[in-house]
Amino acid sequence: MSEGASPGQEVPLYEGLLTTRAIRRYTDEPVPDEVLRDILFAATRAPSGSNRQPFRFIVLTDGPVAREAKRLLGEGARGFWAAKRKADGYDEGSGADVDSPKARMARTMQHYVDTYESVPVLILACFVHYRHTNYTDGASVYPACQNLLLAARALGYGGVMTGWQFAADAELRALLHIPEEVDLMATITIGRPQGRHGPVRRRPLPELVYGEQWGQAPAWAVDPPGAEHTAAGPPTAS
Ligand SMILES: Cc1cc2nc3c(=O)[nH]c(=O)nc-3n(C[C@H](O)[C@H](O)[C@H](O)COP(=O)(O)O)c2cc1C
Known part of the structure; x- marks a missing residue:
């Protein structure tokens, strides 16, 4: 257990499951290497088909490559969100009321994409192919992504998974030297939350x-x- 994780203060497992929400606002605090290690260790303990462990994680913090990856994804994210905001009518109906859940969600999303370049940690979840593409491929990566988010929650951090890697797939592959047999499956950002976690509403x-x-x-x-x-x-x- 890392020093940053405050031993003895972890969230009980079941409580953590019920309070791990999508966190899109972060403080500027960097995530210490020991915390990243603990989070990624938990992610990589996830199950996968036949225990093949085809998941890989590219963890980007603050170097020049990380900055460029965040810039690429930030541009893509802003494009995605602008289209979704319009298509899903976030500014119509109750969204016109600034205090409505819809308007609050739109503000959070806008802030998230506008400040994407300053997210403390950007993680790309990858899948290494070992056979022809199969509809269950994701089933050997996404449990690890959820483990990652739960571990972040347990250690006082928060994050959100998105599919925004699609907006910059070719550029990210070139930047990060990602081999052809590898697919980018998810984009996860992590940081110290501004505000509180749970409860999860479903x-x-x-x-x-x-x-x-x-x-x-x-x-x-x-x-x-x-x-x-x-x-x-x-x-x-x-
Ligand atoms: C497959 C998947 C795709 C997602 N894509 C996005 C996304 O593109 N952008 C985003 O901000 N959140 C994305 N999310 C996060 C969801 O919006 C979030 O988990 C959901 O709204 C529940 O939020 P809550 O846990 O805060 O209640 C995605 C989550 C999953 C599991």
């Missing part, structure tokens, strides 16, 4: 868990007291 348990028939929740599928909910997907225009 749909009520009976909407998501079924028993003997599709759509029929078993009697035990009830949310614990205090559970907070939200509808799925992007905001609607209302």
Whole structure:
């Protein structure tokens, strides 16, 4: 356990699962190498098919290559978000009210992409092919990504996974000397959160868990007291 991780102050596992939210605002504090080691160690302990461990992580902090990667992804992120903001109607309906969840989300996203170049740590999750592309390839990488985010949470940090690597795939490959048999699967940023973590809000348990028939929740599928909910997907225009 690293010094930066404050031994004895880690978040209990189950509590961590329920409070690991997407964190997109970070302080300027750098993430110490020992913390990065602990986070990446946990990520790389994730399961994969036949334990082949085809995941690789490129961790970028503050060198010239890291700065260029952040610039490339920042440009891509701003393009993605501008299109999504319009397509998903973030500024319409309740989004016109600056205090609405929709407007708050739009502000957070705008701040995230506008300051992308200053994220403390940028991590590219990669997949090394060992057979023809298969629809389950991601299943051997994304558990490691979630382990990474949970470990960050456990150690007082936070992050978010995005698919923005697609916006600069060719440029990142050239910059980072990524071989042809490797796919870029996810882009994760990590840092010390500005503000607090949880609680995670999702749909009520009976909407998501079924028993003997599709759509029929078993009697035990009830949310614990205090559970907070939200509808799925992007905001609607209302
Ligand atoms: C497959 C996947 C793709 C995602 N893509 C993006 C993205 O492109 N941009 C972004 O800001 N967040 C992205 N996220 C983060 C989700 O928006 C976030 O996990 C979700 O809204 C729940 O947020 P919460 O945990 O704070 O409640 C992605 C998450 C996953 C699992």
